[in-house]
Amino acid sequence: MIETKNVTKIYKNGFQAVTNLNLKIEKGDVFGFLGPNGAGKTTTIRMLDGLLEPTSGEILVNGIDIRENQTEIKNMVGVVPESHGYYYWMTAKEYLQYFNSLFHNQNVDDQYIDYLLQRVGLYEKRDVIVGQFSRGMKQRLGIAKALINKPEIIFLDEPTLGLDPRGQKEIQQLLSDINKNEKITIFITSHMLKDIEVMCNKVCIIQNGVLVEQGSIQELQKKYLTHYTLLIETDDNEKAIDVLSEIEEIRQIDRCNEKLEVKFVKDLSEEKISNVKQKMIHKLYESGMDMKEMSVKTLSMEDIFFRATEKEA
Numbered sequence: 001m002i003e004t005k006n007v008t009k010i011y012k013n014g015f016q017a018v019t020n021l022n023l024k025i026e027k028g029d030v031f032g033f034l035g036p037n038g039a040g041k042t043t044t045i046r047m048l049d050g051l052l053e054p055t056s057g058e059i060l061v062n063g064i065d066i067r068e069n070q071t072e073i074k075n076m077v078g079v080v081p082e083s084h085g086y087y088y089w090m091t092a093k094e095y096l097q098y099f100n101s102l103f104h105n106q107n108v109d110d111q112y113i114d115y116l117l118q119r120v121g122l123y124e125k126r127d128v129i130v131g132q133f134s135r136g137m138k139q140r141l142g143i144a145k146a147l148i149n150k151p152e153i154i155f156l157d158e159p160t161l162g163l164d165p166r167g168q169k170e171i172q173q174l175l176s177d178i179n180k181n182e183k184i185t186i187f188i189t190s191h192m193l194k195d196i197e198v199m200c201n202k203v204c205i206i207q208n209g210v211l212v213e214q215g216s217i218q219e220l221q222k223k224y225l226t227h228y229t230l231l232i233e234t235d236d237n238e239k240a241i242d243v244l245s246e247i248e249e250i251r252q253i254d255r256c257n258e259k260l261e262v263k264f265v266k267d268l269s270e271e272k273i274s275n276v277k278q279k280m281i282h283k284l285y286e287s288g289m290d291m292k293e294m295s296v297k298t299l300s301m302e303d304i305f306f307r308a309t310e311k312e313a
């Protein structure tokens with residue numbers, strides 16, 4: 001749906017914020033765009049939604065170069081405004097009516113505006129001025145604004161910034177619902193890695209304007225968790241370390257709070273992994289111990305982010 005080919009942005013002062021970026025966002029994705037401060041995320045999102053022109057490279061939306069058919073692109077894309085984009089003296093309803101009037105081709109009626117207000121949970125507040133809205137309410141209104149032209153994709157730059165945990169969860173839920181029910185593709189930048197983990201099926205990590213990783217969260221977990229690792233708990237973890245260390249397929253055992261992190265040697269087949277697990281249970285049992293808990297360790301988005309960005313730093 002959106003593809004960038006070698007997109008580079010050099011600002012007027014000569015600073016190169018983005019270098020040869022190749023992104024691929026498919027229809028239906030919730031695409032998480034991550035990177036440390038100053039990595040080039042806002043620069044990229046502004047180029048994708050047409051607010052900033054790349055210095056070189058191409059941005060294709062459904063195969064169309066965004067420079068070639070700006071009106072069509074404008075109708076396909078919804079942008080959630082940054083906080084300073086709000087019109088404080090308008091009511092929520094007037095605000096949406098105003099943005100609707102900007103889309104001459106595709107004017108929708110008041111009923112749709114009411115529907116949108118309901119969709120984002122602001123119908124009861126439709127006649128309250130935006131200046132009196134909390135941050136979370138403004139963010140929800142921004143999402144309604146992005147949906148006014150019935151877009152195929154919406155862009156959000158840090159949608160949960162400054163929201164309390166409940167507000168963050170509400171926005172996560174709203175965006176996930178919009179993706180599933182309205183089938184809208186979502187492109188999101190966030191430093192809240194939990195947001196990304198909960199919502200996104202695909203992520204891209206950039207650093208210093210250069211792409212470091214792109215793929216599904218599962219693909220990245222597989223890539224960065226090089227050794228199959230179990231988290232186990234026994235009734236005597238110290239003794240268990242001695243007993244399990246005798247198993248040749250176990251490479252390392254570390255204490256991890258109440259648990260033990262048991263790392264297997266690399267490249268074991270599924271069958272072999274299953275055998276090793278049996279061997280562990282058996283050995284513990286022989287030594288008079290019980291396996292109280294056993295689970296497979298997976299990497300969090302935070303683990304992946306740190307590993308991906310420290311490699312390049």
Ligand SMILES: Nc1ncnc2c1ncn2[C@@H]1O[C@H](COP(=O)(O)OP(=O)(O)OP(=O)(O)O)[C@@H](O)[C@H]1O
Nearest residue numbers: 011013015017035036037038039040041042043044
């Ligand atoms: N108008 C500009 N002129 C020159 N340099 C700029 C301009 N805007 C941004 N930059 C620089 O480009 C780099 C990337 O900025 P950008 O805002 O895209 O990063 P970001 O990943 O969104 O950062 P953050 O997570 O802090 O929001 C930064 O070093 C920034 O200082």
